Amino acid sequence: MTTIITPKIKISELNLSIDKQEILKNINVEIPENKITVLLGPSGCGKTTLLKTLNRLTDLYDNVKISGSVILDNEDILHTKSDITKIRQKMGLLSQRPYPLPMSIYGNISYGLKIKGVKKKKILDERVEHYLKEVNLWEEVRERLHHPASALSIGQQQRLCLARGLAVGPEIILADEPTSALDPLSSQAIEEMFLILKKNYTLVLVTHILRQAKRIADYVVFMYLGEVVEQGPAEEFFSSPKMERTKAYLKGAFN
Amino acid sequence: MIKKAEEIFFRILMIISTVAIAAALLLIIFSILYNGLPALSWEMISQIPKGGFYFGKEGGILNAIIGSLYLSVCSTLIALLIGLPVAMYMNVFMIKHRNTLNSVRFILDILWGIPSIVYGAFGFVIMIYFGLKTSLLAGIITVSLFIIPIMVRSMDEVLKTVPSGLLESSLSLGSTKTEISFKIFLRQCIPGIVTAVLLSFGRAIGDAASVLFTTGYTDSIPESLSDPAATLPLAIFFQLSSPVEEVRQRAFASAAVLTFVILLISIAARILSARYNRNKIKF
Ligand SMILES: Nc1ncnc2c1ncn2[C@@H]1O[C@H](COP(=O)(O)OP(=O)(O)OP(=O)(O)O)[C@@H](O)[C@H]1O
Ligand SMILES: [Mg+2]
Numbered sequence: 001m002t003t004i005i006t007p008k009i010k011i012s013e014l015n016l017s018i019d020k021q022e023i024l025k026n027i028n029v030e031i032p033e034n035k036i037t038v039l040l041g042p043s044g045c046g047k048t049t050l051l052k053t054l055n056r057l058t059d060l061y062d063n064v065k066i067s068g069s070v071i072l073d074n075e076d077i078l079h080t081k082s083d084i085t086k087i088r089q090k091m092g093l094l095s096q097r098p099y100p101l102p103m104s105i106y107g108n109i110s111y112g113l114k115i116k117g118v119k120k121k122k123i124l125d126e127r128v129e130h131y132l133k134e135v136n137l138w139e140e141v142r143e144r145l146h147h148p149a150s151a152l153s154i155g156q157q158q159r160l161c162l163a164r165g166l167a168v169g170p171e172i173i174l175a176d177e178p179t180s181a182l183d184p185l186s187s188q189a190i191e192e193m194f195l196i197l198k199k200n201y202t203l204v205l206v207t208h209i210l211r212q213a214k215r216i217a218d219y220v221v222f223m224y225l226g227e228v229v230e231q232g233p234a235e236e237f238f239s240s241p242k243m244e245r246t247k248a249y250l251k252g253a254f255n
Numbered sequence: 256m257i258k259k260a261e262e263i264f265f266r267i268l269m270i271i272s273t274v275a276i277a278a279a280l281l282l283i284i285f286s287i288l289y290n291g292l293p294a295l296s297w298e299m300i301s302q303i304p305k306g307g308f309y310f311g312k313e314g315g316i317l318n319a320i321i322g323s324l325y326l327s328v329c330s331t332l333i334a335l336l337i338g339l340p341v342a343m344y345m346n347v348f349m350i351k352h353r354n355t356l357n358s359v360r361f362i363l364d365i366l367w368g369i370p371s372i373v374y375g376a377f378g379f380v381i382m383i384y385f386g387l388k389t390s391l392l393a394g395i396i397t398v399s400l401f402i403i404p405i406m407v408r409s410m411d412e413v414l415k416t417v418p419s420g421l422l423e424s425s426l427s428l429g430s431t432k433t434e435i436s437f438k439i440f441l442r443q444c445i446p447g448i449v450t451a452v453l454l455s456f457g458r459a460i461g462d463a464a465s466v467l468f469t470t471g472y473t474d475s476i477p478e479s480l481s482d483p484a485a486t487l488p489l490a491i492f493f494q495l496s497s498p499v500e501e502v503r504q505r506a507f508a509s510a511a512v513l514t515f516v517i518l519l520i521s522i523a524a525r526i527l528s529a530r531y532n533r534n535k536i537k538f
Contacts, residue, residue, distance in 0.1 A: 057423050062353050089429035099424040102443040102534045111438075112428045150536045161424070168428055 008033040008172060008202040009054065014068035016046075016053060018061055023049050025226045027068070031219075036194060036203045038213045038234070041223035042249070047206045050223070051174050054204070055091045056084055072172075089116070092165025094175040098157035100149035101164075105132075105141050108149050108160055112168035131163040135193060155186030162193065172202045180208065191216055210250070214238055222246050287514060291507030299508055304474050312501045316509050320516070321476050322484035325391060327460035330398035334455055337399075338406035339448070343436040345407075346414035347422070360411065366404035372464035374401040379468040392480040394470030401465050402455040409454055413447030414440060418538045443535055449528035457517055463488035487513045 007030035016024040024046050031037045039047045052058050054070060056077060069076045077087050089112075101108050109128045110118075118124060128145070132138040137159045141152070149160060158178060165173065175194075179187035194203055194216055207213050213220065217234040222245075230237065230246045241247050298315050305314035349356050378397030387393050417440055425435045441448070463486070471483035472493070487509055494506035 052423075055427055057426060060351055060419070060423070060426075062351050085426075085429045085431055088427055091427065093424060093427035095420055095424060097420070099418065099420045099538075100536055101421075101425070101439055102536050104534065107534075115428070115430055115434055148534045150534070164428065174427075 006033050007031060008072070009204075010069075010071040011050075011054075012069050012071070014050075014053065014070065015066070016049060016058065017065045019063045023226050024053070027228055029221055029228060029231060031202060031204060033202050034198055034200070035218035036198050036205055036216050037219045037221060038217035039204065039206045039221050039223060040210075040213055040249070043208075045223045046226045047223060048176055051176055051204065051206055053078075054172075054174060055088050055093060057093075059084075089168050090170050091172040091174055092162070092168065092170040094158070094162055094165060094173065094178040096177045097181040098154060098161045100152070100157050100160055103149060104146045105149050105152070105160065106145040108164050109167050112164060116168065127167060131167045134166060135159040135163040136189060137163060155182050155189070158182060158186065158190065159193075162190070170201065172204065173197065175203065175205045177206050177208060179212070187212075210252075222249065224249075284514070287507055287510045289507075290504060291509075291511040294501070294504040294508040295511060299505070300512060303476060312499065312505070316485075316487070316490050316505075316512065318474055318476050319485040319487045319490035319509065320512060322391070322470070322473075323460050323487040323513075324516070325477065326394050326398060326466065326470060326484060326486060327456055329395045330402060330459050331452060331456045333395065333399040334402045334406045334459075335452055338403055338410060338451075338455075340436075341407050342410035342414055343440060345411055346417070347432050347436045347440060350419075350422070360408070363404045363408045363411075367408055369401075370464070371401050371458075371462045372467075374398075375465040375468050378465065382469060388481070389469060389471030389483045390481045391470060391477050391484045394466045394484065394486075395480075397465050397469045398459050398462065401462070402459050405458055406451055406455045409451035410444075410448055413444045413451065416447075417443055421536075421538075442531065445531040446528045446535065449524050453521055453524050456520060460517065461488060461513070463492055487516075 009029075009031040011027055011029045011031070014024055014027040015022070027050065039050065041047055049058070053066065054077075058064055058066065066078055068078070070078050072087070072090065075082070075087075077084075080087065101111055103111065106128055109131055110124045113124060113127055118127070129138060129142075132141065137156060140156060144151075149157065152160060158181070162173075162178075173194075179190050182190065191212065194205070197203065198218075205216070214234070217237075219232070220234050220237040221231040222229050222237070222243075224245055230241060230243045237246075238250065241250060296315075300315055300320060301317060302315035303318045304316065306312070345356060345359060349359075374397055378393060378400070381387075381396075382389070382393045421439065421443070422435065425439050430439070466486050466489065470486060472485050472489050473483045474485070475482075477484040491506045491509045491513070494502050494509060497503055497506075
């Protein structure tokens, strides 16, 4: 059973090398809209690099060579002439550990709104409350919105970072092992949130946790040494993998 | 057994060096106060010298206090206005060009290491070239040149500690690099940046060699940028080399004033930076 799905992002023939060392080799992936796409693969296979290519954080690397295309909304973001900050605003990033901004809790959420030009305090207040509620943080912090974000626990900080990303109004959420620094309860909270968020957003999630992938993935991309070995809808991928490498990985033969 | 002996050895070494440093510091402060307090009076800090700075036992060092403050505050401000953007540029915009960045750091380290008398001589050459006389302006320019590398490198060391994840997160929010510099990195690093400014200010107000040829020395309070100006370190130097015993004692009083000014500004800056410190994220 294959349903036709509209790709939100289309990656074609993407190659990336740093200092002449090939890191991504001929990647062709279509990321479906309003689904959770999980990138799986052993450590060092290029998952983080692929994720960072999507919002051009690879611009920060020295001596990097990229070829191929990443099409988002009919625009090749690798070769576009339009403002990269606008493109990045279409994608929220959730990293392995939270990096709150050195401001208050309120300041963290309103930051993205303010750089987009929202000035009215009333609108800011309302939006801050809205996004904090969306990530289930409102009840925990409503009394101390103007306290520094650094005082929150790591799990709360991660939810704050998610809310901060949502406040910018993205269409896509990129998450790089977002639960690896969290306790089981906070991880579960993030997972449940993703399942709700996929109604309105396209999610790309890197994870090491097979069980997590099984729980929430709609589409799976399995990478090995910079190449995509196998990809497909989650059910198919987990129940009847085609490639030997995939079978070995799913059995836990290598990590 | 050997482990234990090793531990005891290093503990003793640590205690000895800590005590040595503290003792040296206390000794310096004590000798300044012991020799200077008898000569320190309201007159000393509220009047300009009478009868020349070399032989005069009357009057005070107000000329040098004012001159030093003008000189160091102005040059610290100039160095801050140039140094902060440069340090930000290095850590937000140039992050990708690691090799260039390393060369820039290396050059700044060399500039930091050049003795201030060389900057003084350089300033002197420039002055002659432009036909300037010894003046407050020439001194401010020279001292700025000499503290800019200090300012940039010490801010750079602080900005370097910001994790790349914070830069990546901020970029992902769609911030421009200028916004990241002045809205995020600046907030995260305020305490360190204040320390950098203080370090530079301390060097500016405490340096004698770079102002010797450029600012000159005078008994009066400068009224414009083109007037020469007295400075505290030079006041100490001239008073100490006087043949008159009372004048030599006044040198210690001047040193006490200089120490006190630095102390006052440090405390004020610490209080200011503590107010921003609470938002800093500990990574
Ligand atoms: N800035 C860089 N400079 C040079 N090589 C890099 C850089 N970043 C990543 N690499 C290399 O690229 C390869 C892929 O790294 P990447 O971080 O994408 O792996 P990953 O799949 O995310 O691994 P993990 O699961 O451990 O996070 C690795 O071999 C790594 O050494
Ligand atoms: Mg990774």
